Amino acid sequence: SQKIEQNSEALNIQEGKTATLTCNYTNYSPAYLQWYRQDPGRGPVFLLLIRENEKEKRKERLKVTFDTTLKQSLFHITASQPADSATYLCADTGRRALTFGSGTRLQVQP
Amino acid sequence: EAQVTQNPRYLITVTGKKLTVTCSQNMNHEYMSWYRQDPGLGLRQIYYSMNVEVTDKGDVPEGYKVSRKEKRNFPLILESPSPNQTSLYFCASSLMSGGPLSGANVLTFGAGSRLTVL
Numbered sequence: 001s002q003k004i005e006q007n008s009e010a011l012n013i014q015e016g017k018t019a020t021l022t023c024n025y026t027n028y029s030p031a032y033l034q035w036y037r038q039d040p041g042r043g044p045v046f047l048l049l050i051r052e053n054e055k056e057k058r059k060e061r062l063k064v065t066f067d068t069t070l071k072q073s074l075f076h077i078t079a080s081q082p083a084d085s086a087t088y089l090c091a092d093t094g095r096r097a098l099t100f101g102s103g104t105r106l107q108v109q110p
Numbered sequence: 111e112a113q114v115t116q117n118p119r120y121l122i123t124v125t126g127k128k129l130t131v132t133c134s135q136n137m138n139h140e141y142m143s144w145y146r147q148d149p150g151l152g153l154r155q156i157y158y159s160m161n162v163e164v165t166d167k168g169d170v171p172e173g174y175k176v177s178r179k180e181k182r183n184f185p186l187i188l189e190s191p192s193p194n195q196t197s198l199y200f201c202a203s204s205l206m207s208g209g210p211l212s213g214a215n216v217l218t219f220g221a222g223s224r225l226t227v228l
Contacts, residue, residue: 008150034216043114043200043219044153089153093215098143099169102152 003027004092006101014109019080021104023073023090030092033073035064038087038103048075049093080108112137114220116201122226123191131186131223133201141204141215142184143168144176146197147222153200159184160206191227199223 003026013019023033031052036044050057050066050073057064063076077084087103114135123129135142143158145168155168159178173195175187184203188195200222204215 036217041222041224043202043221044217045219046216049216091217093217098155098158098217100145100153102150 004030004090004099004101006088006090006104008102008104010105010107012107012109013080015081017080019077019084019106019108021075021088021106023075023101025071025073025092029068029071032093033064033066034091034093035062035073035075036089036091036100038089040087044089044100047088077106080106082108082110084108112218114201114203114218116199116220116223118223119221120224122228124228125192126190129188129191129225131188131199131201131225133184133186133220134182135184135201135203135218136182137203137205137218138181139203139218140181140206142178143202143204143217144174144184144186145200145202146170146195147200148197156186156199188225191225193227195225196227197225199225 005024034049035047038044048064050064061078065074085108087105089100089103091100117132140161144156145153147153154170156174157176159165162181165176201220202217204217206215
């Protein structure tokens with residue numbers, strides 16, 4: 001079956017380092033991937049979108065890559081800050097029934 | 111302010127007592143959707159609507175109903191709630207500017223409704 005998966009283990013990093021989160025998809029190739037941030041008890045907020053024909057997309061300290069060979073998208077936060085601590089979700093939004101990964105929780109230690 | 115508003119934000123109810131979670135958006139969005147979020151399972155889509163009077167099932171529609179009589183409103187109805195419907199529910203909307211199947215459509219989420227069914 002078609003799946004979109006994220007590492008369920010929390011990622012802990014030191015302030016100032018680059019955080020890298022992974023989104024893998026299996027048994028299909030999404031045309032688009034979106035990344036959202038979710039804070040505890042709140043709704044997800046859109047961050048970035050990348051198309052399958054784009055290798056990389058940037059927005060301020062955020063960068064997303066899309067590797068169709070590895071069937072993987074990487075989400076990077078450079079110069080991370082404690083305020084970046086949250087759960088990050090990737091989503092395949094190229095279909096009517098939009099599908100989200102289960103999210104990876106990022107904790108940035110001061 | 112552009113937003114998706116859900117009510118109630120918190121609700122404790124008992125098995126079998128019908129309830130409705132309302133969702134309203136003020137952005138004139140065509141697409142609206144309901145998700146539930148459970149630990150370890152992530153966001154799962156319950157129902158979605160491409161436009162007024164057009165609704166379709168998502169991945170987990172059992173036990174839920176929806177209606178889309180007006181563009182701005184998309185209520186979620188639990189006719190006979192059961193404990194396995196205890197969850198955090200999110201409503202979301204999108205402009206669908208790229209067409210119904212365009213992955214470029216960005217979702218705006220509500221703040222969530224935490225439902226407990228005893």
